[in-house]
Amino acid sequence: QRYQRRVRKAVVSTQSTGNNVRKSLLRQSSTEKTVSPGTHVDIHIAEVPLAISSSTSSSITVFSLLPHEQRLSVQHVAQARHPLSTGVVKCKEQLLAQVGFRRYIVRPVFSQHTKSNKHKMERFMPLGGNFVASFYAPITLTNSPAVLFKVEGDGSVTLLSTGT
Secondary structure: HHHHHHHHHHHHHHHHHHOOHHHHHHHHHHHHHOOOOOOOOOOOOOOOOHHHOOOOOOOOOOOOOOOOOEEEEEEEEEEEEEOOOOOOOOOOOOOEEEOOOOEEEOEEEEEEOOOOOOOOOOOOOOOEEEEEEEEEEEEOOOOOOOOEEEEOOOEEEEEEEEEO
């Protein structure tokens, strides 16, 4: 009987680590002292560099990461090509991705966005319809908008696709 109890506890603990990780992390963060979204907060920061304090922008966005959001994983973002984007974009071409408030350089792999369990890889970003872009990036636990840009040679960026 003791052995059966140990086995049951082990099974329960392995199941809880699978699908409920996101929920448990969000629950843990909600028990800490937080500020409600949309609340006006005054934060006083000491020793701010003159270049930042004299800029024309009067506000600074402050945020924090949930546990494990600094770790890397594969992200799959559903995208739709922007109507004004007409150029050819190869698979694994270097692009600028913005997911939520984060921006990073990625080399996405494009695939079909279907409801089945088979997803054909695309060699180029599709011109019409929806597709999935997969790349290595920091984990994002909340649903966030995702935008892909192409960085031109002169440093300017061109919007390619939007999605989540």
